[in-house]
Amino acid sequence: MADVGCGLGASTIIMAEAFERSSFVGFDFHDVSIEAARKAAAEAGVNQRAKFEVASAKDFPGNGYDLVCLFDALHDMGDPVGAARRIRQALAPDGTLLLVEPNAGDALEQNLNPVGRTYYGLSTVICTPGSLAQEVALGLGAQAGERQLAVVLREAGFTHVRRAAETPFNIILEARP
Ligand SMILES: C[S@@+](CC[C@H](N)C(=O)[O-])C[C@H]1O[C@@H](n2cnc3c(N)ncnc32)[C@H](O)[C@@H]1O
Structure with missing residues (x-):
């Protein structure tokens, strides 16, 4: 499986610890994050099955992945549609994209609560400028909401999109080709 936008590799390493017979690439x-992720995987003793490579979400290598994950990263990307399109192409025919994003309502007034205010603050200083600095510069923001995320996924060619789970802080969407 692939963990796209893996940052320091925390999620990749947790999955590699849990699924000993699977192979992971973040x-x-x-590049500095990838170096740190490699070091953390070695320290956790999972560097044989959890590898890390510097690559953009739109042109990461490999095909035939059973699972591709995006943990809190799609909304940071300048071209989330381009990233999702590449993921769709990289998945095995029966593969799945697991998308974890902040749990936001589709309308502004649904997010005027302590969690939403915190996410809007972080989004203003980190996520949105990060996206606007990249090509396309869509600027989804951390409070995109499920409806807008589904629009991005369908534009990239995913036909099945559903909310698989949620916590007070995150929604977990499953997308299939
Ligand atoms: C909020 S962090 C999440 C990191 C990690 N998934 C986690 O949950 O700890 C977002 C990550 O997306 C990465 N990112 C943003 N745009 C990207 C792009 N176009 N291609 C690859 N990675 C990207 C950033 O470098 C950052 O590590």
Whole structure:
């Protein structure tokens, strides 16, 4: 499986610890994060099955992945549609995209609560400028909401999109080709 926008590799390493017979690769375009992820995987003793490579979400290598995950990363990307399109192409025919994003309502007034206010603050200083600095510069923001996320996924060619689970802080969407 691939963990796209893996950052320091925390999620990749947790999955590699849990699923001993699977192979994992984490991709991020930030080289310093990838170096740290490799070190953390070695320290956790999972570096044989959890590899890390510097790559953008739109052109990461490999095909035939059973699972591709995006943990809190799609909304940070300048071209989330392009990233999702590449993921769709990289999945095995029966593969799945697991998308974890902040749990936001589709309308502004649904997010005027302590969690939503915190996410809007973080989004203003981190996520949105990060996206606007990249090509396409869509600027989804951390409070995109499920409806807008589904629009991005369907535009990228995914036909089945559903909310698989949620916590007070995150929604977990499943998307299939
Ligand atoms: C909020 S962090 C999440 C990191 C990690 N998934 C986690 O949950 O700890 C978002 C990550 O997306 C990465 N990112 C943003 N745009 C990207 C792009 N176009 N291609 C690859 N990685 C990207 C950033 O470098 C950052 O590591």
